[in-house]
Amino acid sequence: MSTKKVTIQVTGSGILQDDVIMLGEGVLKALKIPSGRPLQLQFGSYRREVTVIPVPRYDGLRINQTVASKTGLVPRSVLSVSYRSASRTLRLGPFISVLVSQDYPDQPDRPFGSITMFCHELVKACRKQGAYVSFFTPEDIGAVTGHIQGWVYDDGWKKTVLPIAxxxxxRLTSRKLENKPSVQHFMKEVKSLYGTQTFNEKFLDKNEVFDALKSITTLKRVLPESYLLKSSATLKTMCTRYPVVFLKPVRGSLGKGIIRVSRQIDGSFLTLATSVGGTRKQTYTSLDKLYASLSGKMKTTRYQIQQGLSLIDNSGRPVDFRALVQKNRSGKWSVTSIVARIAGGSHYVSNLARGGSLSTVKEAVAKTQLPVSxxxxxxxxxHTAALDIAKGIEQAIPAHFGELGIDLAMDTTGRVWLLEVNSKPSKNDNTPLSESKIRPSVKAMLEYSTYLAGF
Structure with missing residues (x-):
């Protein structure tokens, strides 16, 4: 479908009637939009009958103040416009809403805390491409009535009434928020009432990911042996099979709560656990005693037990990799970036939150014990592994994802292994090392949203 970009101009009250819009003559001709006859104007869930008046030597769109207040459109917004002759519908968009965990209305310069810069970057990307973006929180969700409170940018952040996008x-970063009945109800209702597409609609947990991917033959090579830890028998089997195993909280993030278990020469077992102050060491004379020490934690935390791997290191510091895989303008998976993460001096996990540092893949592997080839x-x-895993997630898990943070490792032979898949990748952890005005990850998110919206 062909589209044209237009800049929105809002006229004062009394100059233009509510049911009249003015559109550049060139845009009308290019999209074969009839003038002087009633059409359906659509922006997200907003619809009203309007008559279009052509304006010579003008390539924008003029609406009056009433229509602007009902659509939430601010002056100088740049949107794409399309026309469907069969339904006589003049459509503006794409209109994208980002669901964030929290806002801070008393901080007008940073209403979204640490992700405000990401939000502003997305606004800039939308204006450049011809799209509109708003931001809302679970607190803004009430009964689904075709409109919602949300934030837009107009020479500063402001909250206004908007249609459903x-x-x-x-982009919720809390399972508790995501599972709120109001949030779940909203997601279902907007889909059924307005055809709204929602992506990254749920968190993933480690057990779900590894269990699902085990069914895909082509991915078996990248999957370390991994089970939900339910009994001491599983712990004993894995510790007999491998000199090192990892216990990872099924719903953990940022490397929190990971326990490394290694078998010692004297038959005892050494555990290293990540904690706020660094790494906590403990020795157990038997696996029964180790399991007993875990039983208290297991009342509130489920653990995934995973085969330890002989991973490459950089001067004794473990190295792993974060691939950001996103859907593109054609709705296909594409790798946006891959960065190496090198663990901090006192840690065996590489998360930046635990003192790790970023590097390019080439620089990181140059200083490892890998063979030259x-x-x-x-x-x-x-790159190949990340793409295959993203496709596998889509095939095996019944949910809609548009971006995935895929944590990979490489052993000393060069074999790639999957560590974890994150359906809410941090906007800091995967930042490309070269700074640019609008990051590739932001562009990719906008392009996939444009595809989903049908523009």
């Missing part, structure tokens, strides 16, 4: 990107093919192998 064409696309909702779920494996160093040369490292990036390509990581």
């Amino acid at each position: 064409d696309v909702v990107n779920n 494996a160093k040369a093919s490292a990036f390509a192998n990581l």
Whole structure:
């Protein structure tokens, strides 16, 4: 479908009637939009009958103050416009809403805290491409009535009444918020009433991911042996099979609560646990005693037990990789970035929150014990694995995802392994190392939203 970009101009009250809009003559001709006859104007869930008046030597769109207040459109917004002759519908968009965990109305310069810069970047990207974006929180969700309170940018952040968007990107960072009945009800209602597309609609947990991917033959090579820890028998089997295993909270993030278990020469077992102050060491004379020490934690935390791997390191500091995989303008998975993460001096996990540092893949593998041929093919192998895993998630887990943070590792032979898949990748952890005005990850999110909205 062909589209044209237009800049929104809002006229004062009394100059233009509510049911009349003015559109550049060139846009009308290019999209074969009839003038002087009633059409349906659509923006997200907003619809009203309007008559279009052509304006010579003008390439924008003029609406009056009443229509602007009902649509939430601010002056100088740049939107795409399309026309469907069969339904006589003049459509503006794409209209994208981002569901964020919290806002801070008393901080007008930083209403979304640490992700305000990401939000502003998305506004800039939308104005450049011809799209509109708003931001809302679970607190803004009430009964679904075709409109909602949300934030828009107009030479500063402001909260206003908006229609329901064409696309909702779920950026909630809390399972508790995501599982609120009001949030779940909203997601279902807007889909059924307005055809709104929602992506990254749920969190993933480690057990769900590994269980689902085990069914895909082509992915078995990248999956370390992994089970939900339910009994001491599972712990004993894994610790007999491997000299090192990892216990990972099924719903953990940022490397919190990971326990490394290693078998010692004297038959005892050493545990290293990540904690706020660093790494906590403890030795157990038997696996029964180790399991007993875990039983208290297991009342509130489920653990995934995973095969320990002989991973590459950089001067003794473990290295792993974060691939950001996103859907593109054609709705296909594409790798946006892959960065290496090198663990901090006192840690065995590489998360930036635990003192890790970022590097390019090439720089990180150059200082490892990998064979020369494996160093040369490292990036390509990581790229292939990340793409295959994203496709596998889509195939095996019944939910809609538009971006995934995929944590990968590489052993000393160059073999790639999956560590974890995150359906709410941090907007800091995957930042490309070269600074640009609008990051590729933001562009990709906008392009997929545009595809979903049908523009």
